[in-house]
Amino acid sequence: MKVTISPRGSMSLLSQLEIERLQQSSDKQLYRLFRNCCLAVLNAGSKTDSSEEIFNKYEDFDVNVVKSERGIQLELINPPAEAFVDGKLIIGMQELVEAVLRDILFTGETYNSQTLDSADTHTLTHVVFDILRNAQIVQPNLDPNVIVCWGGHSINEVEYKYTKEVGYQMGLRDLNICTGCGPGAMKGPMKGATIGHAKQRNPNGRYLGFTEPGIIAAEPPNPIVNELVILPDIEKRLEAFIRCGHGIVVFPGGVGTAEELLYLLGILMHPENERQVLPVVLTGPASSAAYFDAIDDFIVATLGEAARELYTIIIDDPIAVAKAMKKGVQEVKEYRRETGDSYCFNWTLHIEEPFQRPFIPTHENVRGLSLHRDQEPQLLASALRRAFSSIVAGNVKDEGIRAIRKYGPFEIHGERDMMRKLDVLLRAFVEQGRMKLPGTVYHPCYRVITD
Numbered sequence: 001m002k003v004t005i006s007p008r009g010s011m012s013l014l015s016q017l018e019i020e021r022l023q024q025s026s027d028k029q030l031y032r033l034f035r036n037c038c039l040a041v042l043n044a045g046s047k048t049d050s051s052e053e054i055f056n057k058y059e060d061f062d063v064n065v066v067k068s069e070r071g072i073q074l075e076l077i078n079p080p081a082e083a084f085v086d087g088k089l090i091i092g093m094q095e096l097v098e099a100v101l102r103d104i105l106f107t108g109e110t111y112n113s114q115t116l117d118s119a120d121t122h123t124l125t126h127v128v129f130d131i132l133r134n135a136q137i138v139q140p141n142l143d144p145n146v147i148v149c150w151g152g153h154s155i156n157e158v159e160y161k162y163t164k165e166v167g168y169q170m171g172l173r174d175l176n177i178c179t180g181c182g183p184g185a186m187k188g189p190m191k192g193a194t195i196g197h198a199k200q201r202n203p204n205g206r207y208l209g210f211t212e213p214g215i216i217a218a219e220p221p222n223p224i225v226n227e228l229v230i231l232p233d234i235e236k237r238l239e240a241f242i243r244c245g246h247g248i249v250v251f252p253g254g255v256g257t258a259e260e261l262l263y264l265l266g267i268l269m270h271p272e273n274e275r276q277v278l279p280v281v282l283t284g285p286a287s288s289a290a291y292f293d294a295i296d297d298f299i300v301a302t303l304g305e306a307a308r309e310l311y312t313i314i315i316d317d318p319i320a321v322a323k324a325m326k327k328g329v330q331e332v333k334e335y336r337r338e339t340g341d342s343y344c345f346n347w348t349l350h351i352e353e354p355f356q357r358p359f360i361p362t363h364e365n366v367r368g369l370s371l372h373r374d375q376e377p378q379l380l381a382s383a384l385r386r387a388f389s390s391i392v393a394g395n396v397k398d399e400g401i402r403a404i405r406k407y408g409p410f411e412i413h414g415e416r417d418m419m420r421k422l423d424v425l426l427r428a429f430v431e432q433g434r435m436k437l438p439g440t441v442y443h444p445c446y447r448v449i450t451d
Contacts, residue, residue, distance in 0.1 A: 003076045004066070007098045011106065014071050033213055034104045037230060038063045038076070040217040041096035042083040052219050055398065065105070074101065096221055096228050099135070103230035104213070107131055111232060124356045128231070128239050129345055135229045137208060137244060138344040141276060144333045146208065146248035147325050148178045150260045151185020151251030152434050153219050159252050162285040162318065165186030166249065169322035171196020173203065175329065178245060180237075181209025181228060182219030185251040190224040208244075212237045218396035233358045234389060238263045243346045246332045247279045247325040250311075252288045254434035255395070255426070258295070259388035263355060265303060266381030268310050272350035277335035279328025280311040283321045291432065298425050302384060302418060303377045355383040361390035361400060363407050366446075371422075372413025387412050387422070394445025395435055401445075410446045421450040 035415030039061050043054055076089075081093050083093045119127065132138045147170055151163060158161065167177060177193045179186035190207045197205035209225035212234055221228055231237040242248070242264060252262055265281065267273060282292050292313050299307050314320050330451040333343065341348045359365065370383050390410050393400030404410070412419070428447065429435055435442045 001078050001279065002245040003079060003084075003089060004073050005076065005094055005097070006068070006073050007071065007101065009089045009095065009098050009102075011072070011098055011102050019067050019072050029107065034100065035061070035063050037100045037104050037213055037216055038074075039080075040220050041100055041228070042076075042080050042093055042094060043217070044093065044220045044223055045094065045410050065101075068259055068381070091227075092223060092296045096225070096339075098386065099228040100230060102135065103131065107134055113232075116232060121351065121353050121356050124236070125239065125243075125347075125351065128236050128243065131231060131236070132229060132240060132244065132345070132412030135227065137227060137229060138342075140342070140344060142344060144329050144336065144343050145175050146178050146206070146245050147175050147189075147247045147249055147329075148245035148249065149173070149185065149189040149249045150241075150253065150257050151188075152257055153182050153184040153186065154254065154434055154436055155184045155252055156433070158285050158287055160184060160188050162283075162288075162316075164192035165318040166251075166321050167192025168196045168282065169318045170325060171202075172200060173322055173326045174200060174202055175247075175322070175325060176206035176208070177344055178206075178208035178241065180212065180215075180219060180256075181211050181221040181225045182215075183222055185253060185257075186219070187222040188251075189249070190222065194224060206433050210240050214393070214397045214399070232296065233360050234259075235356050236388055239351060239356065242267065242278070243349060244344070245278075246329045248281070249321060249325065250280070250282045252284045252291050252434070254429045255388045258425075259385050259392060261299075262296070262385040262388065264379045265299065265307050265310055266385060267355060269303070269307060269378045269381065270350055270352065275335075276346075276349060277328075277332050278346075279331070280322060281314055281321055281324055282311055283314045283318075284316075286316040286395065289315050291428075294425055294428055298421055301421050302373070303381055307377065307381075352378070354379065355385075359386045359389055361386075361393040361403075363403065366390045366410040367413055369414065370393065370420055371412070373415060373418070384422075391426070391446050404445045409444060412446055413449045419448050420451045423450055 014230055036055065039054065039058055058080060061077045062077040066073045066075050083089055116127065171193030177190050178334065179189060193205060207224050207226050209221050209228045212231050217231065236262060248264060250257065268276060284292060296308065296313065311370060336343055338388045339348055369387055370388065394404045394410055430442055
């Protein structure tokens with residue numbers, strides 16, 4: 001099967017030089033990344049969280065960049081049949097493929113790994129801004145109203161319905177949703193918000209999805225995402241979330257959600273961010289109360305009471321969550337006006353290098369993590385974030401899965417008491433089915449050394 005599509009968005013009008021540059025990418029490793037990401041978005045809505053399974057299933061898939069008189073065309077070879085209706089590619093799928101073209105080939109040529117490795121922290125923030133601006137995510141004339149929602153891709157039905165209700169209540173209050181773009185707690189708030197926006201006759205609802213190449217196949221964009229951005233790595237993705245968001249809602253999740261929360265707390269705990277205004281709410285149904293108690297206990301035990309002051313826990317009350325976000329967004333607006341900062345991108349937020357440089361989860365790097373309390377809490381938060389990031393890689397990322405298969409589980413070492421608390425938390429995630437999709441047998445990709 002062969003299908004040809006013509007980009008209709010920002011990539012519909014390119015110069016001849018830009019077209020030649022895109023075609024030359026076909027000879028490089030960048031093209032392989034482009035091909036895999038195209039396959040991932042064409043699998044939106046799939047029932048697997050294994051990137052390896054998707055890649056193996058569609059080994060004969062390919063995509064070519066073809067020059068035409070009016071610009072370029074994309075030739076899809078043996079794409080997934082689920083991406084089509086009556087022989088025609090679903091419009092939303094085409095938009096997602098165009099986002100891959102823009103962020104992987106077009107932007108990726110400018111911000112390659114060599115350029116990013118040599119950049120300082122100030123430049124890395126500008127890279128994040130440039131990618132978001134190129135995707136038209138940052139828009140200067142809009143009031144603050146973007147709520148970032150974090151949570152697990154593997155949640156139960158009660159938790160999923162709760163995320164939809166929270167999204168609905170936020171949609172009624174004209175708040176837009178930004179998530180990691182996948183299933184579960186990333187899809188639920190968007191789905192609920194669509195109904196809230198419809199009731200308010202709001203035709204401009206925004207459902208932003210931020211992802212990165214290593215996770216996109218395991219968590220393909222859900223069908224509601226109407227603005228997709230693929231950042232170069234997890235660190236740029238996390239920075240994009242907190243610089244674009246005007247409030248953060250954290251739903252139940254697993255190691256990925258814990259990684260996101262630790263990243264956020266580590267940044268907010270830096271003394272230079274003491275005056276920052278960013279409402280953070282942890283929430284779930286009554287049945288998830290124990291989950292948040294465990295998260296809260298772990299955070300206080302590792303980062304101290306000061307970290308607890310940076311968030312509020314609201315259990316089983318979607319209206320209260322939505323009202324807190326609406327009130328918080330107004331406070332963000334006032335703070336940005338007072339400081340002269342942009343409404344669409346938080347330039348004044350201070351982010352240090354450990355939170356920006358990519359962490360490569362090799363067995364050696366995981367063993368070398370500095371997990372002890374004899375350091376600044378924000379640095380410990382960064383190290384803990386990397387520990388959770390390595391488990392995410394071992395669970396769902398193609399390279400991480402291959403590394404575990406070849407060398408065995410990651411070994412996480414650190415201060416004895418802290419490791420015991422970490423082990424208790426991770427065991428709870430496993431018992432609650434938060435590591436993989438329901439019905440999947442989980443084999444831990446890590447060992448916490450508690451001796």
